Amino acid sequence: MNTLLLLLLALLLLLLAGLVRLTYKFAALQKDQHHAMEVGGDRAGQEVLLEKLSYAKGFLYAGIVLVAILMAAVFYLLIEGTVYEGHFREWLNIAVRWMHITFGIAWIGTSFYFVFLENALNRTKNVREELAGNLWAVHGGGFYYLEKYKLAPRAIPEELHWFKYEAYFTWLSGFNLLFVVYYFNAKAFLIDPGVMALTPAATIGIGVASLAAGWLAYDWLCKTRLIYRPLPFALTGFLLCCGFAWFYSQVFSGRAAYIHFGAMLGTLMAGNVFFVIIPSQKAMVRAAKKRLPLDPALGKFAGLRSLHNNYLTLPVLFVMISNHFPSTFGHQHQWAVLMAISLGSAGIKHYLNLREKGQQSVWVMPASVVLLLSVAFYTAPVPKGGQCTEEVAFSQVYPIIQARCQSCHSSRPTDEDWAAPPNGVAYDTPDDIARLADKILLRAVLTETMPPNNKTGITPEEREVLRCWIEQGGEVR
Numbered sequence: 502m503n504t505l506l507l508l509l510l511a512l513l514l515l516l517l518a519g520l521v522r523l524t525y526k527f528a529a530l531q532k533d534q535h536h537a538m539e540v541g542g543d544r545a546g547q548e549v550l551l552e553k554l555s556y557a558k559g560f561l562y563a564g565i566v567l568v569a570i571l572m573a574a575v576f577y578l579l580i581e582g583t584v585y586e587g588h589f590r591e592w593l594n595i596a597v598r599w600m601h602i603t604f605g606i607a608w609i610g611t612s613f614y615f616v617f618l619e620n621a622l623n624r625t626k627n628v629r630e631e632l633a634g635n636l637w638a639v640h641g642g643g644f645y646y647l648e649k650y651k652l653a654p655r656a657i658p659e660e661l662h663w664f665k666y667e668a669y670f671t672w673l674s675g676f677n678l679l680f681v682v683y684y685f686n687a688k689a690f691l692i693d694p695g696v697m698a699l700t701p702a703a704t705i706g707i708g709v710a711s712l713a714a715g716w717l718a719y720d721w722l723c724k725t726r727l728i729y730r731p732l733p734f735a736l737t738g739f740l741l742c743c744g745f746a747w748f749y750s751q752v753f754s755g756r757a758a759y760i761h762f763g764a765m766l767g768t769l770m771a772g773n774v775f776f777v778i779i780p781s782q783k784a785m786v787r788a789a790k791k792r793l794p795l796d797p798a799l800g801k802f803a804g805l806r807s808l809h810n811n812y813l814t815l816p817v818l819f820v821m822i823s824n825h826f827p828s829t830f831g832h833q834h835q836w837a838v839l840m841a842i843s844l845g846s847a848g849i850k851h852y853l854n855l856r857e858k859g860q861q862s863v864w865v866m867p868a869s870v871v872l873l874l875s876v877a878f879y880t881a882p883v884p885k886g887g888q889c890t891e892e893v894a895f896s897q898v899y900p901i902i903q904a905r906c907q908s909c910h911s912s913r914p915t916d917e918d919w920a921a922p923p924n925g926v927a928y929d930t931p932d933d934i935a936r937l938a939d940k941i942l943l944r945a946v947l948t949e950t951m952p953p954n955n956k957t958g959i960t961p962e963e964r965e966v967l968r969c970w971i972e973q974g975g976e977v978r
């Protein structure tokens with residue numbers, strides 16, 4: 502079995518090397534074509550060829566990603582059940598998360614940058630007839646001068662920079678991260694039997710299908726007449742998001758519900774790039790090359806989708822960091838908390854956009870900040886239980902931590918999902934417990950987000966013992 506897997510791994514490695522080599526071949530071919538076009542010849546034919554080349558390149562990249570995923574899967578089969586399994590999962594997590602963040606920064610960075618350009622364009626002073634506007638900037642020790650065309654330039658330049666792989670790779674790595682963190686550990690992270698007792702397969706199916714459903718609903722909304730009326734459109738979109746956030750809170754654990762909401766918004770953003778923005782731009786380039794009249798609707802709708810993406814960035818970024826904040830995903834009405842934070846952060850983006858346009862809005866920023874602050878108040882812990890009348894001794898606390906927490910939080914966890922103590926939190930000695938008492942109060946008593954999905958079956962009475970012990974000073978006595 503192992504020899505077979507090793508053989509398969511070697512074959513896949515060869516395939517990967519071949520595919521990577523092909524990308525170099527493609528780049529060389531493209532260069533040759535550009536060169537041939539410069540010296541003349543059958544222009545139209547060469548352009549068709551170039552377009553086909555760039556199309557094939559997309560498939561090539563997809564192939565490389567796919568082979569890499571296959572290799573990781575085969576490697577996993579090789580070490581499954583050995584001591585290396587947990588370690589491999591951790592490094593897979595590191596690699597995919599790192600990629601996701603890097604591509605995401607590149608994507609959101611360009612999104613912010615181009616929306617800024619659009620907002621800050623000088624559209625009035627000394628603008629040539631064919632231009633929509635221009636802009637001066639200084640950055641990294643250089644001066645830049647940019648011009649935006651109303652439609653397209655008279656001739657499409659040979660070298661035109663596109664921005665799409667940042668978006669595609671952000672989505673792909675994010676989708677993989679869903680598997681690495683949640684779907685492979687469905688019982689640990691995805692499913693909370695207290696919310697809904699689903700099987701892993703059903704939960705994963707719901708998760709993946711919901712991403713597609715989100716896109717279909719949003720895309721449909723964009724094709725209705727509402728698209729021409731920003732405020733009703735935004736309101737409907739917000740209500741739709743509320744529906745998704747609520748739905749997720751009814752099927753998944755708190756953390757997984759948040760992540761799926763973010764993944765759904767991220768899918769809309771990547772879908773906008775893949776299904777609308779890039780195809781529109783391709784159609785525009787094609788028309789400009791053939792000197793056909795341009796359909797201004799193409800650019801306008803692509804621009805709108807791009808603007809939607811811009812408003813979705815801050816809510817998605819919040820979801821990406823939300824796992825660190827149990828007062829949000831652990832809240833009783835976590836979906837409402839999520840929606841309020843999304844609205845507040847989109848409001849802040851709106852204020853920034855207005856500012857870039859030179860419009861000073863009086864109320865958008867304060868209203869957004871007040872909304873976010875009110876979420877902070879709303880999620881504040883509610884003092885639990887009554888007065889602790891009896892003195893709680895550490896000897897009452899220790900067995901609870903041992904029975905309910907140590908299977909994961911020990912330097913040698915016995916839980917099947919954890920090879921190392923999660924977040925480095927280990928309750929090996931009584932002193933460890935006393936030192937980390939504040940966090941125990943937060944996670945096991947106030948937010949009840951530990952143990953995850955109450956895997957070890959801690960009882961309300963036991964939570965009370967922990968609370969009273971910590972309120973009485975949390976000392977090892």
Ligand code: HEC
Pocket residue numbers: 824902905906907908909910916919923924926940941944945951952953956957959
């Ligand atoms: C099934 C495994 C498991 C059990 C059992 C478990 N935890 Fe955790 N714990 C985790 C994981 C995974 C994380 C990291 C993810 C997170 O913060 O939600 C974590 C994180 C924490 C943190 C946050 C540490 C930080 O850096 O902020 C605290 C505190 C904590 N657990 C306390 C407890 C307590 C107290 C118990 C017992 C009542 C317990 N846990 C039981 C898996 C477990």
